[in-house]
Amino acid sequence: MARVRLIDVAERAQVSMKTVSNVVNGYAHVQPAMRARVQAAIDELGYRPNLTARRLATGRTGMIALAMPEIDHPYFGEMASHLADIALERGYRVIIEQTLSDPEAEKAVLQDREAGLVDGVIFQPTRMATLDIARLHDDLPLVLLGEVDAPVTTDHVMIDNVAAAHDAVAHLLASGRQRVAFLGLVDGDITMTNRRRLLGYQEALVAAGVRLDPELVLHAHGFDSHDAEAAVEAAVERGLEFDAILSRDDRFAAGALTALRRRGRSVPDAVAVVGWDDSAIAGYTSPTLTSVAPDKRALATRAFDLLHERMHGHHGAGRHVVVPHAIAVRASAPAG
Amino acid sequence: MARVRLIDVAERAQVSMKTVSNVVNGYAHVQPAMRARVQAAIDELGYRPNLTARRLATGRTGMIALAMPEIDHPYFGEMASHLADIALERGYRVIIEQTLSDPEAEKAVLQDREAGLVDGVIFQPTRMATLDIARLHDDLPLVLLGEVDAPVTTDHVMIDNVAAAHDAVAHLLASGRQRVAFLGLVDGDITMTNRRRLLGYQEALVAAGVRLDPELVLHAHGFDSHDAEAAVEAAVERGLEFDAILSRDDRFAAGALTALRRRGRSVPDAVAVVGWDDSAIAGYTSPTLTSVAPDKRALATRAFDLLHERMHGHHGAGRHVVVPHAIAVRASAPAG
DNA sequence: AGATGACTTTACAGCGCTGTACATTGTGGT
């Protein structure tokens, strides 16, 4: 059966196409009787508007792209889930762009709009410096997730990574820990996020009068939890003393737990561990993971809000929105 | 700056729009000189084709919808990641439909095509009976993921759940377990998948000459890992004896691990646990989780292949494709 | 009664692209 078009409905209801269009779009000034007549024709014919045609006519696609490094990473999965939710609520569809942290893929993201594909993009960059993004993105409505390394004209939404790291370390110190390691520097990670977390970590130690020890900053050679595992094992191996770990994310923290278990260091007795992201992982590990908890819903909501404004013509300077965070306390680093 | 259109390029290159179109689309019969001239104009003007217009003209959207209950579930996240990969490779975009297991949302999925949004849909239903799907789906190219409850005209891709459950139980029995519980019946779960897993579980026990004990089939009251936790705790509480658990998915298995730990039952010594999905979770739990491992890449590839054929006019009967599975052996249920 | 203005509905161009039908050019055979 051929698709039913607007004009078919119009003929059936003996009205103009535009009137049908008005009914479909809920335009106010349509007589109830007329509306009912048209609606009847729509129902009888089972008419569904063709969104592609509407897009061409209106210039709006009703879609946004969501560009993230990996959709199967728990944090990004949760963010995607929230954003899909919110977008649906506001009448947008979401198309997924998985960059896999490939610079080319990240660049391509910024050109989708030029292709008329989406009205805007929410983008969590990992390989692209913010300045490059700013340079490339023309007038594409764009909101960045995560830290930026320069005050540019692009909107972005984030938590206060310095304060969050500070809070996490304070939590550890308050529970009596003395030697807090930071697990998270990764070769080739050029994003600002981690540097700010490291900064907050250092600030909290200094504020508490604890001497900084560069040895306590652990490096991993990759982004996988096994890389974290290896880093922690190596630290234990070389005799590094520490009674707490603040990790860049929950996956790394899970790797740390594995390494500590294997080395016979009990958690949280010998070593407390704090993860980051408060992802579902935190509930599956043993012990469960205390984790820095960005308000993901707020992150998603604010990002969408900013994007919405941009898509509706807002042209001001880049805005930096900070959303709340908390420390989700679980077994791996209990209070007190 | 206004968008550059095909006609702008045509004027610049002093040729017809169609010739530019031919160059853009790589049509064979264009003289190299002509091609170069047009390409130059394209480059100078920075022309990008408008995909919406192309869609309207061709009737193809180049997009597929991926409909799953939760994008932040590790299994679905991994499937989405594979599918996004494959789709990108084959020149399709993926739009995400998160149904959250809402029957209305599932119904809406089937109508997207009517709206001209996508060329096809890959759909993992949870609340909708397959027959309803078949009845609703018209000629929308559609491939189902997961078991179906009746031989219908819809394509679908799955693993052999009976055999997989059988294999999992066989693995447990081979390692000397006698009393294997099945954790996974959930109130309100109407999908066939679990029934087939239960069937495979029973078959394997019977084949090994072990008497079936209905007590060993554990019920949960919801889909969350806490529900599984509660079910296992309740079982221990009422004195049920078992030395192994086969779980419907890894999240449930993680819940079981938590319950067992709290009850002082060591894993795998006292109780072996086998999860299902071989998701990332399996690596984060302690002990790590032995898990039934569907070949997710194959699942995604085959699903896309079937969909591709449907989108290109294949109209045969519903095909049922079975992809391989394995048992990913980890610490919670070691061999031997 | 005729004019006024608010509310409804209509007609039609046009969003940017591609498919079709046709015009033009070039090649080789006779």
Place this chain on the structure above:
DNA sequence: ACCACAATGTACAGCGCTGTAAAGTCATCT
């Protein structure tokens, strides 16, 4: 030199919808 035929390029309609401008309708005002 002429024709048939393939290879290239062109013109234009039309995909299905919405925006705009204009036309029609009707109650109210003078």
